[in-house]
Amino acid sequence: MFKNTFQSGFLSxxxxxGSKPLQIWDKKVRNGHIKRVTDNDIHSYVLEIEGANVSTTYITCPADPKKTLGIKLPFLVMIIKNLKKYFTFEVQVLDDKNxxxxxxxxxxQSMTRVxxxxxxxxMRLDDGWxxxxxxxxxxxxxxxGTNYSETLRVQIHANCCIRRVYFSDRLYAEDELPAEFKLYLPVQNPKSKVSLYLRARCTWDNVMGSVRHLTSFCFYLFCSSNDSCLSRAVVKFSQINFNVVLLSLLSLFLLDLYVLTVFTVHNHQ
Incomplete structure (x- = not known):
């Protein structure tokens, strides 16, 4: 779809x-629904996907199963609301080995399998957005151990609310994002300790750099609440190769942690 399109910056x-948010998507629904609703937190339209079974209610892009996205931008960003129900999504990519x-x-799920x-x-999400x-x-x-070439398909299953899904050429700080790519929240009580907006970065940087087979890695979730209190949740991606668990644990102690810049939620005033 986008293979012959110049790609730089952001690609939503x-x-x-939007007037037709699912224009390039296909949807499958069984014992559930996919509809646009007004979210109580942001007071704006969001796409709600809910179903009794995550495997039978989902949206997929592109709509034509014979086509591929052809997006070469390496960062996928999704603004998702946690509905405190089962939720899953899938990304299909092509590497340099074709x-x-x-x-x-x-x-x-509780373990990583490769x-x-x-x-x-x-995956662990915080409450709210x-x-x-x-x-x-x-x-x-x-x-x-291969190089990323392009993204072929994105599939998002129940249960969640979606504000935006886009690709970017790099990670952007909050103040670098165009206005339409930000999530604006209404003004809240400054004393509130509810974390309204979580920024999660999923990365394998500095984890078992010299070991080609996956041993373990961490998913660091950083969130900033209105009272400027920082909370961090760490989800440990477990290992399937138990013969190298000890090596994995030793390496984790020697890692230089990749530091995320804590950003402040910009409330819509």
């Missing part, structure tokens, strides 16, 4: 308040 594939790999994250064609991993950032290039290199 879903925006909930092999299709899939990365699937879900909030109901096979030649799919990597499944646990979250911004998830995936470094697809780094994931491909760490999991399979």
């Amino acid at each position: 594939i879903l925006y909930s308040i 092999v299709r790999r899939r990365f699937r994250a879900s909030n109901y 096979t030649p064609f799919i990597c499944t991993m646990p 979250n911004q998830i950032q995936f470094n697809l290039s780094d994931f491909t290199r760490r999991a399979y």
Whole structure:
């Protein structure tokens, strides 16, 4: 779809308040619904995906199963609301060996598994709205020892609310984002300790750099609440190769932690 399009900066594939947010998406619904609703937190339209079974209610892009996205930008960013139900999404990429790999994250798994064609991993979201950032290039290199070429398909399953899904050429600080790519929240009580907006970065940087097979890695979630209190949640991606667990643990102690810049939620006033 976008293979012959000049790609730089930002490339959006879903925006909930657009005239046709699912124009390039296909949807499957069984015992659930996919509809646009007004979110109580941001007082604006969002796309709500809910279903009794995550595998039977989802949206997928591109709509034509014979087509691919052809997006070469390496960062996938999704603004998602946690509905405190089962939720999963999947990204299919192509590497420089011309092999299709899939990365699937879900909030109901406890271990990471890597096979030649799919990597499944646990995911933890904070309450409310979250911004998830995936470094697809780094994931491909760490999991399979190959280089990321392009993204072929994105599939988002129940249960969640979606504000926007887009790709970018790099990670942008909050003040660098165009206004339409930000999530504006209404003014809250300054004493509130509720974390309204989570920025999550999923990366394999500095984790087992010299070990090609996945041992373990961490998913650092940083969130900033209105009272400027920083909370951090760490989800440890467990290892399937138990023969190198000791090596993994030793290496983790020697890692230089990749520091995220804590940003302040910009409330819409």
